[in-house]
Structure formats: C-alpha cells, structure tokens
Amino acid sequence: MKRLILAGGGHAHLHVLLTLARKKPQGVEIVLISPFGRQIYSGMLPGWMAGHYQLDQCVAYLERLARVAGVRFVQDEVIRLDANCSLIGCAQSGEFGYDLLSIDTGAMADTSTLAATGARLLPIRPLEAFVVGWERQLANFIQTGAARLAVVGAGAAGVELALAARHRLTTMLDKAHVEVFLIEGGGLLRGHGDQVVQRIARELTTRGVQRIASRAAGSPAGLVFPDGSELAIDCVIGTTGVVPAPWIASSGLARADDGFIAVADGQRSASHPQVFAAGDVATRIDQPHAKSGVYAVRAGPALSANLLNTLVGRPIEPHRPQRRSLYLLATGPREAIVSWSGWTSGGAWAWRWKDWIDRRFMKQYAIASSST
Ligand SMILES: Cc1cc2nc3c(=O)[nH]c(=O)nc-3n(C[C@H](O)[C@H](O)[C@H](O)COP(=O)(O)OP(=O)(O)OC[C@H]3O[C@@H](n4cnc5c(N)ncnc54)[C@H](O)[C@@H]3O)c2cc1C
Numbered sequence: 001m002k003r004l005i006l007a008g009g010g011h012a013h014l015h016v017l018l019t020l021a022r023k024k025p026q027g028v029e030i031v032l033i034s035p036f037g038r039q040i041y042s043g044m045l046p047g048w049m050a051g052h053y054q055l056d057q058c059v060a061y062l063e064r065l066a067r068v069a070g071v072r073f074v075q076d077e078v079i080r081l082d083a084n085c086s087l088i089g090c091a092q093s094g095e096f097g098y099d100l101l102s103i104d105t106g107a108m109a110d111t112s113t114l115a116a117t118g119a120r121l122l123p124i125r126p127l128e129a130f131v132v133g134w135e136r137q138l139a140n141f142i143q144t145g146a147a148r149l150a151v152v153g154a155g156a157a158g159v160e161l162a163l164a165a166r167h168r169l170t171t172m173l174d175k176a177h178v179e180v181f182l183i184e185g186g187g188l189l190r191g192h193g194d195q196v197v198q199r200i201a202r203e204l205t206t207r208g209v210q211r212i213a214s215r216a217a218g219s220p221a222g223l224v225f226p227d228g229s230e231l232a233i234d235c236v237i238g239t240t241g242v243v244p245a246p247w248i249a250s251s252g253l254a255r256a257d258d259g260f261i262a263v264a265d266g267q268r269s270a271s272h273p274q275v276f277a278a279g280d281v282a283t284r285i286d287q288p289h290a291k292s293g294v295y296a297v298r299a300g301p302a303l304s305a306n307l308l309n310t311l312v313g314r315p316i317e318p319h320r321p322q323r324r325s326l327y328l329l330a331t332g333p334r335e336a337i338v339s340w341s342g343w344t345s346g347g348a349w350a351w352r353w354k355d356w357i358d359r360r361f362m363k364q365y366a367i368a369s370s371s372t
Contacts, residue, residue: 003098004031006033009062012297012299013102017062017069021065032072033088035076040127064370100310104278107125110241114152118218120236123237146173148222150223153185154184158182159329160330178208182211182212183212185214186240195342212231243259248260248281254270260280263283263284264284297361324341
C-alpha cells in the first residue's frame with residue numbers, strides 16, 4: 001500500500017482534507033501530522049482579539065476533518081526530513097517513510113531581535129501559544145487596571161493586531177490607562193499602495209495607536225531604540241517577519257533564496273518530484289508572490305488535484321497564482337479597510353463583507369467535521 005503524508009494542517013491541506021472526504025483514493029494510507037488538533041484561522045484572529053468572535057468560531061478541527069476523510073491523524077510535530085530517503089521524522093512518534101509527501105507547515109515568526117524582552121514577548125506564531133498568551137495578558141491588564149503594549153512590525157498583521165488590541169483594551173479599561181504602540185521600523189504596510197498606507201496611517205492615529213517609525217530591539221524593560229532610548233512595555237507582540245523551520249535547511253530539498261522550499265508549477269518541489277509544498281513554507285520560483293493566506297488557500301485545489309494525479313501516475317495540473325490579492329484589514333471596532341491593487345475604501349460595510357467571507361470560509365470545515 002502506498003503512503004501519502006500530509007505534514008501540517010495549513011490552509012491548503014484543509015482543502016486536501018475536504019477533497020479526500022468526498023473521494024478517498026483506493027490503496028493509499030494517508031497520514032496527517034499536526035502538533036495541534038485544530039487550525040486557528042489567522043484571518044479572524046484580529047476579530048477574536050477585538051472581542052467580536054469566540055475562539056471556537058475561528059478554528060477548523062483537523063482531527064475531526066481527518067476522521068471524516070479517512071485520514072490517520074498523528075498529533076505531533078515534524079522535526080526532520082530526509083527527502084533523498086523519503087523519510088520524515090516527528091518529535092514523539094519517530095520516523096515515517098512515504099511514497100508521496102505534501103508539506104503545508106507555514107512559517108515561523110522571526111523574533112530573534114526581540115529575544116532580550118524575555119517573558120514580556122508574545123510572538124504571533126505559533127497561533128496556539130499566542131491565543132493562550134494574549135488571554136493571560138488580558139487578565140493581567142484587567143488586574144492592574146492599566147496596559148502598555150507594543151506591536152513590533154507594521155505589515156498587515158501588525159496593523160490589525162495593534163488596532164484590535166487598542167479596541168479591546170479600551171472597552172475593558174479606562175482609556176487614559178491604555179497605551180498601544182506600533183513600531184514601524186520596516187515601514188508601514190510595505191507592498192500596499194500609497195492611498196492605502198495613508199488611510200491606515202490616519203486610522204491608527206484616530207484610534208489612538210502611537211506610531212514609532214524606528215527599528216527597535218528587545219530589552220529587559222521592553223524595547224530599546226538605535227539611539228539607546230528605552231520604552232518600558234508590559235507586552236511586546238512580535239510580527240517582525242517569518243523564517244523557515246530549521247528542518248527545511250537539512251532536508252535535501254531545493255530551497256529558494258529566502259530559505260523556504262522551492263516549488264515550481266503545480267506546487268511540486270523543484271528537486272524532488274514526490275514532494276509537494278504549499279502556503280508560507282513554499283516559494284514559487286517560477287512565479288514569486290507574497291507570503292499570505294490568500295495564496296495558501298488558492299493553492300489548495302491544485303495541490304489536492306496534483307496529489308491525487310501523482311498517486312495514479314497522471315500528469316500534474318498547472319497552478320498560476322493570482323497576480324493581485326484583496327486585503328480586508330480589520331480596524332478594531334466592526335469596521336475594515338479594503339486594499340486592492342492600490343485602491344482603498346472602508347467602513348462598517350467592509351467589515352460586514354470581511355465577516356461574511358471569513359465565516360463562509362470556516363463554515364465549510366465546520367459542516368464537514370460535524371458529520372462525524
Ligand atoms: C494576525 C494575522 C492576520 C492575518 N490575516 C491575513 C489575512 O487577512 N489574509 C491573508 O491572506 N493572510 C493573512 N495572514 C497571513 C496568513 O496567516 C499566512 O500567510 C497563512 O497562515 C499561511 O498559511 P499556511 O497554510 O502556509 O500556514 P499556517 O496557516 O501557518 O498553517 C501551518 C500549519 O502547520 C502546522 N505546523 C507548523 N509547524 C509544524 C511542524 N513542524 N509539523 C507539523 N505541523 C506543523 C501548524 O500548527 C498549522 O496548523 C495573517 C497573519 C496573521 C499573523
């Protein structure tokens with residue numbers, strides 16, 4: 001019997017599980033390896049932080065989806081891969097051989113410059129650790145009646161998290177005792193159009209987020225700036241970029257310049273035809289694009305088809321990533337800002353649109369897993 005291993009329960013693999021739930025190939029053992037029994041949907045995380053969602057509404061239950069799809073679920077973490085010998089190693093469960101491997105394990109938060117912040121640092125990934133850390137932090141803020149928080153990194157995620165934190169904290173504490181800083185050392189919303197950046201800048205100011213256009217490193221008090229000045233902070237949320245997991249470097253797989261798995265058309269590894277990868281863990285060397293959830297989701301159907309095609313010896317299907325993508329940025333209260341190819345608009349209607357898209361996306365996994 002052949003064995004297909006799905007490493008990680010990211011966005012593209014959610015689609016693979018749905019596909020397998022509809023039609024499982026014969027004569028194949030399929031194994032899903034994931035450290036958690038659920039996948040938290042990052043698109044709804046700022047809404048959860050702001051208090052608009054229960055966490056349960058923002059998760060897909062991987063273990064249940066795997067059961068419906070007839071896939072064996074191994075709750076564990078991949079820690080090594082030998083692509084030349086087709087062996088994948090887990091922290092607790094040992095090694096698995098495979099005939100076909102699909103990797104959708106995402107990226108790791110790069111918070112190396114913030115390490116000196118110690119226990120005050122709350123990295124955004126893994127999301128499971130982040131949600132526990134944020135709830136603990138909220139309880140501390142409520143107890144002391146005051147909050148000084150900084151988000152380091154002003155990409156789309158950093159902006160949304162700063163606005164969500166500010167909104168939540170001001171609904172729970174006296175406004176005069178809430179300070180939220182956004183550290184924009186790498187620029188504000190790089191890659192988005194000028195109009196979008198200006199609109200977000202206005203929104204941050206209106207909502208009371210204090211912007212600091214400087215690089216910052218961690219310090220025991222919170223943050224330290226290049227001129228030596230320090231900012232005392234209770235909680236530093238790090239969204240300073242992503243790096244690949246260390247096991248990718250030693251896997252033998254071809255890697256792109258950014259260190260992530262190099263994949264070509266159809267999400268197939270550029271070096272090992274029996275390995276596929278999608279989402280943030282992979283870099284399309286033929287058609288480079290930003291690392292964001294939209295691309296991970298859109299790769300799902302092609303990845304599903306190509307895994308099934310490869311199992312039966314059929315040629316793989318091409319997958320052309322879209323050139324532009326729509327961003328709907330949550331701004332704290334039930335409002336959002338649209339960023340589309342340099343164009344922007346926003347308000348309560350944009351939140352309703354985002355909310356509808358996100359709930360519809362998650363509903364498909366809730367329906368599938370409720371049939372067990
Ligand atoms: C707050 C926030 C908001 C965001 N909002 C948006 C948005 O609105 N739109 C957008 O396009 N992008 C958004 N992003 C970016 C988006 O989260 C990522 O691009 C997206 O999650 C990548 O999907 P993925 O499938 O590659 O990996 P992930 O979603 O990171 O999933 C990886 C999975 O693999 C598992 N895993 C990790 N390591 C291992 C291992 N060693 N072994 C086994 N399993 C492992 C993880 O537990 C997880 O289940 C946001 C990011 C953040 C932080």
